[in-house]
Amino acid sequence: MANVKLTDIYKKYGTTEVVHGVNLSIHSGEFVVFVGPSGCGKSTLLRMVAGLEEITSGTIEIGDEIVNDIVPAERGVAMVFQSYALYPHMTVFENMAFGLKMAKVKKPEIEKRVHEAAEVLQISSYLDRLPKQLSGGQRQRVAIGRAIVRNPKVFLFDEPLSNLDAALRVQTRIEIAKLHSQLSATMIYVTHDQVEAMTLADKIVVLNKGIIEQVGSPIELYNSPKNKFVAEFIGSPKMNIIELEGNDKVSINNLQIPTHTSKIGVRPEHISLADNSSSMLSGTIRHIENLGEHLLCYINTVSTQEITAKIDVKSKVDLNQSVYLNWNPEFSHYFNSNDQTIK
Amino acid sequence: MDNLKVSISRQLMRYVLLSWIALIFIFPLIFMIVSSLKPDLQLLRDSSSFRAFLPVGDISFNNYIEAFDRAPIFLFIGNSIFITATTIILSMFACSLAAFSFVFLEWKGKGVILSIILSTLIVPFEAIAIPLLLIVNFLPWVSVDGISIGWLNSYQVQIIPFIADAITIYLFVQYFKDLPKELVEAAHVDGASWFRIYSKIILPLSGPIFATAAILKFLAMYNNQFLWPIMVAQEEQFRPVMVGLLYFFQLNVAWGEVMAYLSIITIPVLAFYISMQKAFVASVANTGIKG
Numbered sequence: 001m002a003n004v005k006l007t008d009i010y011k012k013y014g015t016t017e018v019v020h021g022v023n024l025s026i027h028s029g030e031f032v033v034f035v036g037p038s039g040c041g042k043s044t045l046l047r048m049v050a051g052l053e054e055i056t057s058g059t060i061e062i063g064d065e066i067v068n069d070i071v072p073a074e075r076g077v078a079m080v081f082q083s084y085a086l087y088p089h090m091t092v093f094e095n096m097a098f099g100l101k102m103a104k105v106k107k108p109e110i111e112k113r114v115h116e117a118a119e120v121l122q123i124s125s126y127l128d129r130l131p132k133q134l135s136g137g138q139r140q141r142v143a144i145g146r147a148i149v150r151n152p153k154v155f156l157f158d159e160p161l162s163n164l165d166a167a168l169r170v171q172t173r174i175e176i177a178k179l180h181s182q183l184s185a186t187m188i189y190v191t192h193d194q195v196e197a198m199t200l201a202d203k204i205v206v207l208n209k210g211i212i213e214q215v216g217s218p219i220e221l222y223n224s225p226k227n228k229f230v231a232e233f234i235g236s237p238k239m240n241i242i243e244l245e246g247n248d249k250v251s252i253n254n255l256q257i258p259t260h261t262s263k264i265g266v267r268p269e270h271i272s273l274a275d276n277s278s279s280m281l282s283g284t285i286r287h288i289e290n291l292g293e294h295l296l297c298y299i300n301t302v303s304t305q306e307i308t309a310k311i312d313v314k315s316k317v318d319l320n321q322s323v324y325l326n327w328n329p330e331f332s333h334y335f336n337s338n339d340q341t342i343k
Numbered sequence: 344m345d346n347l348k349v350s351i352s353r354q355l356m357r358y359v360l361l362s363w364i365a366l367i368f369i370f371p372l373i374f375m376i377v378s379s380l381k382p383d384l385q386l387l388r389d390s391s392s393f394r395a396f397l398p399v400g401d402i403s404f405n406n407y408i409e410a411f412d413r414a415p416i417f418l419f420i421g422n423s424i425f426i427t428a429t430t431i432i433l434s435m436f437a438c439s440l441a442a443f444s445f446v447f448l449e450w451k452g453k454g455v456i457l458s459i460i461l462s463t464l465i466v467p468f469e470a471i472a473i474p475l476l477l478i479v480n481f482l483p484w485v486s487v488d489g490i491s492i493g494w495l496n497s498y499q500v501q502i503i504p505f506i507a508d509a510i511t512i513y514l515f516v517q518y519f520k521d522l523p524k525e526l527v528e529a530a531h532v533d534g535a536s537w538f539r540i541y542s543k544i545i546l547p548l549s550g551p552i553f554a555t556a557a558i559l560k561f562l563a564m565y566n567n568q569f570l571w572p573i574m575v576a577q578e579e580q581f582r583p584v585m586v587g588l589l590y591f592f593q594l595n596v597a598w599g600e601v602m603a604y605l606s607i608i609t610i611p612v613l614a615f616y617i618s619m620q621k622a623f624v625a626s627v628a629n630t631g632i633k634g
Binding site: 050051052071072073074077078079081082083085086087088089098099102103146150 | 530543
């Protein structure tokens with residue numbers, strides 16, 4: 001377990017700067033998730049912590065030691081790759097033992113540590129198999145096992161679940177969460193899946209175009225996004241943004257709107273059907289998705305802005321039906337013309 | 344039912360075509376072996392008919408006995424095998440290491456240097472033979488007798504200039520580029536040194552390309568070593584099989600003996616190819632579909 005501290009981290013590829021001065025403090029034992037759209041720099045940041053990518057400027061500290069010039073193996077980190085990166089010609093045991101062999105750990109100790117990790121991950125019966133003889137989920141567990149045996153200060157996960165099918169992803173997600181509580185290790189996890197971020201993280205770091213947009217607990221980001229980007233990125237389906245300015249502006253009734261508000265954000269799950277008198281907004285249903293437990297209605301407002309509403313499955317709604325909508329004003333998010341949240 | 348008929352007839356046509364192509368390739372070999380068993384007169388008489396491919400008439404191993412009398416065949420084969428095998432081993436090591444550096448290591452100017460290496464592909468050996476001869480003539484060599492100058496009449500003069508070549512480096516570079524980079528990164532995080540990554544991760548995964556490169560190198564070394572040995576190996580004890588062929592073209596050319604000699608020196612080529620065939624086919628089949 002160790003703290004990780006990133007100070008003024010910049011990364012340039014040639015003349016293109018991809019990370020623009022990141023500052024971040026990760027406490028010992030914390031599970032931190034980097035989220036953001038493709039190309040936002042989250043994997044680059046993780047790889048810089050691992051030592052696989054050089055930093056252009058700034059400092060990275062792991063456990064109070066500056067590791068800028070230290071090779072990956074000596075940083076006390078272990079990494080789980082998206083593609084598992086298991087050595088295809090080695091058995092599961094050899095894969096897990098490789099790092100320990102490189103560190104010249106004695107044979108009995110290697111055996112002990114590999115078997116312990118295999119037990120935790122329930123892969124003891126596969127130790128003699130080659131990676132190609134394993135399923136995707138089993139391979140991912142071996143990759144995690146390879147990280148565990150090294151007893152690292154920091155675990156790094158680079159989109160470890162993206163190659164798994166939906167069911168296995170949920171299962172492995174739960175296993176990773178359990179593992180974190182068992183090991184109490186510092187973990188940094190990169191994903192573009194915000195459900196993974198919300199369910200696993202103690203702290204989420206939302207990145208966009210090489211800068212940190214916001215750092216906070218999942219609930220903090222969900223309830224109090226700092227700006228429109230975070231508001232839209234966290235939550236599924238994403239938050240509705242209603243434009244109050246421009247040609248296709250929407251007029252909203254029955255709501256006290258702060259001055260300088262340019263857009264209002266409201267999450268689909270907070271919108272409900274209402275009668276005409278109490279409604280804030282009206283529109284026509286253009287598409288309905290029945291997800292079993294609820295309906296997702298895609299509604300076009302008079303000014304053609306699209307609103308998504310997550311409503312009760314028993315609601316009687318039809319395509320092209322005119323509907324009135326409202327929500328608890330407490331759940332409104334107000335953004336100024338710079339897309340920053342108005343407090 | 345009609346579909347089945349069509350598919351069977353298609354399959355049949357495919358086999359007929361493939362068999363025809365196989366025959367075209369194998370006929371010269373059959374001609375060589377069959378001719379090596381015939382006396383010269385019959386060989387020349389048969390050559391204008393299909394009998395040239397049939398072991399008929401006065402068949403014997405006399406040409407082989409004569410061939411062994413005329414040239415020290417075992418010495419030549421031994422020399423060729425030694426030169427070829429040593430070059431292959433050193434070449435596989437040197438060229439794969441060079442390619443590893445080009446693909447996985449970060450260093451300034453590697454793109455330029457790789458381009459320069461690849462550009463040597465367009466320079467024929469004949470163009471550099473004389474300068475190379477001048478160079479090797481002045482190179483020092485350490486042996487049990489001390490330091491000597493000049494590599495002429497030696498094995499090393501037929502080995503060292505051929506260790507590194509652009510084709511082999513290029514083959515390795517292309518293959519290594521297709522290997523997942525994460526494997527190298529994972530090994531890096533696991534604490535493996537560059538040489539360990541090369542020997543423990545990359546080498547075991549590169550069997551097919553080593554086989555391909557080794558076969559191509561073998562053919563280049565064993566079959567084509569003619570001009571250079573003539574220039575640098577005047578002493579018989581260092582001569583390879585191709586130079587040995589000249590022994591059969593002095594004064595009266597005995598074609599039966601030539602065929603017998605060629606049949607004998609083909610055996611190592613066939614043996615080598617058959618032993619590497621599986622890996623060679625796998626390498627060719629894998630090109631472009633690595634997952």
